[in-house]
Amino acid sequence: MIRDITIGQYYRTESVIHRLDPRVKIVGTLCYMISLFTFQSFAGYLAAIPFFAFVLLLSRVPFSYTVKGLKPVFVMLILTSVLNLFWTEGTVIVRLGFVVVTWEGLKRMIVISLRLILLIIGASVLTLTTTPNQLTDGLEHLFSPLKKVHVPVHEIAMMMSIALRFIPILIEETGRIMKAQTARGADFETGSVLRRIKNMFPIFIPLFVSAVHRAGDLADAMDARCYHGGAGRTKLHPLHYTGRDSAAFFVLLLYLLLLYFVKRYIPY
């Protein structure tokens, strides 16, 4: 069903990771992602892979779900692997005409593709365990220091959450308009790419008009319910740090320390 489409891919279950404060998860994911770029050796993975596995196990999200995130970057993954494998200079293992495979190339291919994989499946754990609402809430809090330099943080977060609310509605409306235009003889399936793009106009124009209407209505409704920006607003479910969140930060610190020592004492 078209109305089942959601942004992100939240996996609904009960776990420690799901219950963590979104701020902790965002900061944690960011640290983890940066940490993946701090090493060029196999050794770093002795820390990174166990850490990822530990978090995934705690989150109770099936591994296959995180792997789904790799689909869109699959081509890129293959491409970088091939480039690294064949175009790195060093000790030659195999030579087949102009194709040369070196030890260094092999190592680099493995290091770089592992990094890419861990990066993407790591990030997907964040979106799998955090609802879009919690994400926007977390981002609003994390960026709130920027309010001091007059960045409208609350307003941006409000816009994000309204966009999330209206995406399914607009998708449904697109379906309705497409059906209406098809009934009037419009054709979206055949013809050259250019022709098909041209045929999209009868969808986008009514969709755009309706979106503007909805925005006007919503603005009235928000006014009527006393919305006047972020100042003085309270929250039904405010974010609080708990013991769980401190524990999570501690685990993150352990991981970073482990990574440091592994890099230092294992040369490969």
Next chain:
Amino acid sequence: MKKIVEIKNLVHEYARRDSEGNVAEIVRAVDSVNLEIEPGAFVAVLGANGSGKSTLAKHLNALLMPTEGTVLIDGKNTEDREKLLDIRKTAGMVFQNPDNQIVANVVEEDVAFGPENLGVPTEKLEKRVHDSLKAVDLFEERKKSPNRLSGGQKQRAAIAGILAMRSKCIILDEATAMLDPVGRKQVLQAVLELNREEHITVILITHFMEEVIEADQIFVMKQGEVVLSGTPRQVFSRKELLEECGLTLPDAARIAWGLKLKGLSVRTDVLSMQELEEELNGIGVSHGGV
């Protein structure tokens, strides 16, 4: 007793512009309207499309400002910018399109939106949201996405959002127009209960005459003016005037008028089928036939 709504000589004009942006004509959407509403009343404003009833509604919530005249909500002038939040808190508004007035992605968070804006502390918010959802019978759906609700449920969620602000008055601006008959019934039932049990003033703006039978008072609008007001019985007996306003009588009253035209001496101010039946029984016409 202080009136909850007091409108004096209200005029609202807007300019219709042509494609070059020049003023083509001035339209008087609301024309010298005077009306007063007692706290706790159930009032209906009836009118066909373009009769100015929605423009009038937007004045009650300070979404529009009068061109002439004054609007007082609970004694506060809507033109007083300092009292703006207070006025909007007093008179909550439910709009026509159920989708376009829900702000949050979870039902309970949407209900909390109004009081959050008013700065109600978190501990009190929970109770308010809980009570409001119970009052409109949506407590079971509190964790759902609004997209999963039916039209009638969405409108009840919007009503809960107003209750959570502890509003004294609810304005339904054609809030039932986009609903199916079941949803319409649910919404009307919900506001009727709130009116009877919590003594919340209800201002129902509609073009469906069936919906106004329970009202204490009805105002009928035509081309921006209030042309008729009174109890449902008084209003329903003015068939010609109502038809001139582009409104159709409910079935019971229409049948009564039909019978009267055929020479039967029945009362034409019947409000429901049940009343019509009693009336017919009273004059010796039974189910068996005339």
